Amino acid sequence: EITSPNDFAQLEQTLSTVGFFDQKKVVILHEADKLKQPQIKKVFNYLDKPNPDVTLVLVALNKNNTLFEQAKKSRYFYEYKSPKKDHLSQWVIDFFKKEGKATNFEVASYLVDLIGDNLNTLSNEIKKIALYAGEKEKVEADDVFAVCSSQTHETIFDLVDALGQKNLSMSLWHLNNLFYTEKEEKIFYMIIRQFRLLLKTKGYEPKGMGLAQIAKAIKLPPFIAAKYQKQAKHFSTLKLIQAHSVLMETEITNKTTPTPLKTALELAIVKILSSEEQYVS
Template sequence: MSRTTPTFYVFHGEDEFTIREVVQDFKQKIGDAINIREFDDPKTPAAVILSEAQQIPFLADRRLVVVYGMLSFLGKRGAGAAAKEELERLLTGLPLLPDSARLVFVENTTLSDSHPILQLIHQTPTGYVKKYDVPKNPVAWIQKHVQTYDVKIEPQAAQALASVIGNDLRRADAELDKMAAFVGIGGTITERVVALLTPYVGEADIFEMVDAIGRRDGYRAMTLLHHKIEHDEQDPMQLFGMIIRQFRLLLLTREVMDEGGNVASVANQIGQKSFVAKKLVQQARNFSLQQLEAIYFHLLDTDIAVKSGKVDIHTALDLFVGSIT
């Protein structure tokens, strides 16, 4: 017995990037844009959606209709009687779609298993649902995804990129695209290439060093410090400036946190991207406001001592890490 081809689909979950790629694949298979219709407004009437999906394709055998955010909008608590009526129209109309229909509902959030449309899919052979979760191991994802650009990436380079993009796959893809163009087809993305082309990679190393300081792990902090100077050939004065900047951000973050602020308020008040703010909040928990103030002013005093020639920068960095840990 042949398997029934779905006529309506639900793609939901936090992995927005992969869902977008799946939808793009649908579009490419349809081909002619005249047989593709997209709706970004979740308040679009169900009757309009169903009518579009029921239309006969023009010189083709399939018609694609993509709807964004509609199911989560209709299924949210307190949506009201009108939303329930719209859901009922979908529940009635979806099983009746013609074989030519490809109606795709896209939700960049995870729908409850109890959502009426998901329940319908479990009972209807022409429905299909798939949940896309953000990968738990972004390093493995990067190593696999880079193959689509016909290049390779060193494990350390993948780790460096993952340390700054986290689970933001869209940003990871953009960075890989840029680096693949830099190394060329068949080339290899190294850790140095990542550091050269990707913002915040240097800051990621500083984050790790400050993490070690927060844990009072002097050996690890000192190892990272000398690795940056000797292996990565980081200019010591530039490195010192990055450390000062990091503790200034931590001081500002701690002030916001002590006033009851969260990651969003930190990002807004100190002007940082959300993924950076999240790291700052995690790190600031290792210090009290008083400790951060003392460290920051100690750094400023050290900066003056270095610039006035009282101490050389290498000694100053070693003394700083040693005194804090």
């Protein structure tokens, strides 16, 4: 396994080595998209007359280069796409099945919300959850929560609680605590998601929906939906709409101005607390 094109000389040597006693070997070159043009030429020269004892695997994230333009024209190119977000839950269910466990779409979606869409991280967490579940045949939300619930998600709830209590200093304190543990982009996404779910939860209450129905509607386990239901009581519907609007403006600012996202998030917190009920930006 060769981790970088910087070790191209090692790659050439390995490819030219004959296996002993009919042994076959697989050579994996990572970051193949960073190969330079002379190296790419050597790779394709090799592929014209490959070593029969070697299977060469070139791994890359970026397919917009000469190597892959040429590879597409041959039988050597295979593209492996990550599942789209709306397909991830099914991917999680299938992976649990490989680990000998059953689960449902609601629990799988909850895991994706907690962990994100990195397949390597998800697979590692699924293995840990399967071990934690022991002899249980079906993985429940409680199992996921016990293994994967992070302090980050609790701090998001604390932050939004502080906003609901109109406590600016505590809101900024929780926000800055998050900056120590998570990337700004992830924090921003989680805050937007929190208000979006609160707005949905608030909207279902006048319809007379109970906790089980709300949980199903927002695709979260009931015990998590209960936390959103409780937190939503701190806000009027209009205030939640205002907060969501402020966050959307912040997203535009982040994409169109040089303002650092950290600063933009702090300003968003101030704006959410200072906005008046009768005004929706």
